Structure formats: structure tokens, C-alpha cells
Amino acid sequence: MAFWHKAKKKDGWLAVSAAAEGVTAAVVRRRADAKPAVLAAAFHPGGRAEAAGLIARVGRELDAPAHLCSSILVPGEYQLLAVEAPNVPADELKTAVGWRLKDLIDFPVPEATIDVLDIPVAPNGPAHNHQVFAVAARNGIIEALQNLYTEAKVELGAIDIPEIAQRNISALLEPEGRGLAMLAFDAHGGLLTVTFRGELYLARRMDIGLAQVEGAPEARQSLFDRIALELQRSLDNFERQFQYVAVSKLVLAPTGSASLHDYLSANLYLPVDLLDLDAVFDLDKVPQLRDAAQQARFLTVLGGGLRDEGAVA
Known part of the structure; x- marks a missing residue:
């Protein structure tokens, strides 16, 4: 899906997210017979008032003119x-x-x-x-975003949303003929998606941020109980609505801690796998992304970089 799109053929996608905590970006190139390659990645902290300068900076560092560029909206903007x-x-x-x-x-x-x-x-x-x-x-939000990239002198080729970015990663993990649930957390909250045959069937938001998931151990029990209950209700509703889609498992995106994975594995009826993006992407050029905390930070822009246009062999 291209929420807003005017692509031209270039060498892969530069996906950018400009959020309250800073600008995150990654360059991803699809390949026909190998894992998608992450060519570069960058994060620069700063407020929204600094966004144009930060986008210009990542544009220089990640060679924006060589790639198609997409910007990923943040919750609250759509x-x-x-x-x-x-x-x-x-x-x-x-x-x-x-x-x-x-x-x-x-x-x-x-x-x-x-x-x-x-x-x-x-x-x-x-x-x-x-x-x-x-x-x-x-x-007005779309126009302001376009103006931001114009000010940064980075040519904007598409506007996406996090649900589609997460779908792109989930689609690469689906078992043949079965659906896949994925749960990820960032500063904006939790996102549950279900994909089947590469299509998005379910997207649900949770008002629980990554900082809470990684918070003090004494607060985790009630929080994890709440996450498990919301998951169970969402997946039960999904099964009633889409009886022809058999969800094989839940994949939990990296959070920097194994505590939630251990809890969900013990309390959900579905198998729960912990996602390692090294199994999805070729990270040889960005070995720092093998760290779980960095994977949590870059998950959305890596998924955003998995657009089909601009793929190369």
C-alpha cells in the first residue's frame, strides 16, 4: 500500500520516521534470492522543531539521492x-x-x-x-510533512504507516498456508498485526509503551496480565471473523528484555517466538542492529524499507 506515492526506480528504499524522540532511518534493498539487505541505518535524537535539519542529516549520511525515500507517519497523525x-x-x-x-x-x-x-x-x-x-x-498533516522534506532537500517518494511496515516484516515470516500474529512495542504503544499470504488482516493498538514493558519488575505482573488479556481477546475475535485463516504463532518483536516473551509463552495458547531481525535481514553492513534494543528502535523503518517498488535482483 502507498498511502501517498510517486516512486521512481532507484536502488532500494530509504525509510524515515520523524517522531517526538528524534529521526530514525534505514536503507533496505530487496534481493531476489537472498534476505533483504540493510545497507545503512541512523538515529539522531531531537524534537519536532529540529526535524527538517535531522532529516537533511540522515539524507546526507544515508545517500538519499541514490534511493527512493518513504516517510512513516506516527500514531496520532492518521x-x-x-x-x-x-x-x-x-x-x-x-x-x-x-x-x-x-x-x-x-x-x-x-x-x-x-x-x-x-x-x-x-x-x-x-x-x-x-x-x-x-x-x-x-x-494539513500531509502537506506539512511534504514541506518538511522539501526544506530538508530530500525527495519524498511515498508516505506509509507503521501497520504496513510491520506487515512487510510479518509477511517474510509466515509459514506456508498459515497466518502469523506479530506484536511490537515502541514509544507510541503496542501494535498487534495478523498477516496471511502477505496481506494485512488485523491491526490493533495497545496503549502500552516500550518503556513500560521494560520498566520496573514489580510493575510487570499486572502489565503483562493486561497485554495477555488484550492479545487473547483480539485473537479470539479474529478467529471468529476469519475462520479460514489459521494463525500459526505469535512473533514478539525485540523489546530489549526477555521477560514479556517468557510470560506470554507460559500464558498464551499459541506458540510465541522472539523475533531476531538477523534472521529476516542481512545485517552485515549494520552489525549494531544485531542488538535487541537497536532492533526495537529500528523495527518500523526496516519494515518501511521493504516496499516492493525499487527492488533489485
Whole structure:
């Protein structure tokens, strides 16, 4: 999915996230017969007022002119909603979905930039069960982001969201013919996704940040209980809605600590694997990303760099 997209063929993707804590970026190149290669990565702390300068800096360090560039929105800058798919021609889909959102988003539809991602239906399933994901952001947010990259003198090729970045990594881990659940935490909270055959079927946010997961041991029991309960409810609801998708396991993205993995392994009915991005990407050029804490920081931009356009053999 390209929430906003004007790609030209270049050598892989430079994915950038400008958040309150700083700018994170990585360059990823897909390869036909090998793991995707991470060519470079950088993080520079700083507030949003410094974002243009920080984006310019990572653009120089990571050779932005040699790559397609995508910017990944942060939670609060967009809304992601599952809605019934309108029965309209493809060229009218975004407009029709927009009007379905008019009572679901907190700003007027004419002020929204909207994109749509299909949720595949079951083989021979009823058409009335067909849903799509709709992404909506205020036009002003998109324009401000474009202006930020113009000021930084970095050519922006696409705008994405974290759910799609996480889907891109999850799709590489799916067992043949089965779905995969993935749970990740960052400064903005937790994100649970379920993918099947490379498509995003579920995306749920948890109001629990990475700092809480890594917090004091005495506070973890109730927090981990809450995470497990939210996971169980979400996965139970998913199984009822998508009975044709068998979820094989839950993959927990790195958090810098093994405590949550150990807890979920003992308390969930699904097998729980701890993700090591070294098994997904070729990290030889960025060995610092073999550290679990660094993997937690760079997870979203690495997933954002796995876009299909610009792939090379």
C-alpha cells in the first residue's frame, strides 16, 4: 500500500520516521534470492522543531539521492479503520470509502487524504463480508510533512504507516498456508498485526509503551496480565471473523528484555517466538542492529524499507 506515492526506480528504499524522540532511518534493498539487505541505518535524537535539519542529516549520511525515500507517519497523525467495502468501480473506491468514514473520523472528509487497503475475503466467501482498511489523515498533516522534506532537500517518494511496515516484516515470516500474529512495542504503544499470504488482516493498538514493558519488575505482573488479556481477546475475535485463516504463532518483536516473551509463552495458547531481525535481514553492513534494543528502535523503518517498488535482483 502507498498511502501517498510517486516512486521512481532507484536502488532500494530509504525509510524515515520523524517522531517526538528524534529521526530514525534505514536503507533496505530487496534481493531476489537472498534476505533483504540493510545497507545503512541512523538515529539522531531531537524534537519536532529540529526535524527538517535531522532529516537533511540522515539524507546526507544515508545517500538519499541514490534511493527512493518513504516517510512513516506516527500514531496520532492518521487513523486506520476497517470498513465495509463499497460496491463501486475501482476508480471510485477512495471517494466511496471516504463517505463511509464521515461519522468515524474526527475531521471533515473533504479535509482528508485517504487511501484504501483490501482485506481479502475467504475463497467462495459472501461478498457482503468484504472489508477494507481505510487510512485517513488531515490534508494539513500531509502537506506539512511534504514541506518538511522539501526544506530538508530530500525527495519524498511515498508516505506509509507503521501497520504496513510491520506487515512487510510479518509477511517474510509466515509459514506456508498459515497466518502469523506479530506484536511490537515502541514509544507510541503496542501494535498487534495478523498477516496471511502477505496481506494485512488485523491491526490493533495497545496503549502500552516500550518503556513500560521494560520498566520496573514489580510493575510487570499486572502489565503483562493486561497485554495477555488484550492479545487473547483480539485473537479470539479474529478467529471468529476469519475462520479460514489459521494463525500459526505469535512473533514478539525485540523489546530489549526477555521477560514479556517468557510470560506470554507460559500464558498464551499459541506458540510465541522472539523475533531476531538477523534472521529476516542481512545485517552485515549494520552489525549494531544485531542488538535487541537497536532492533526495537529500528523495527518500523526496516519494515518501511521493504516496499516492493525499487527492488533489485
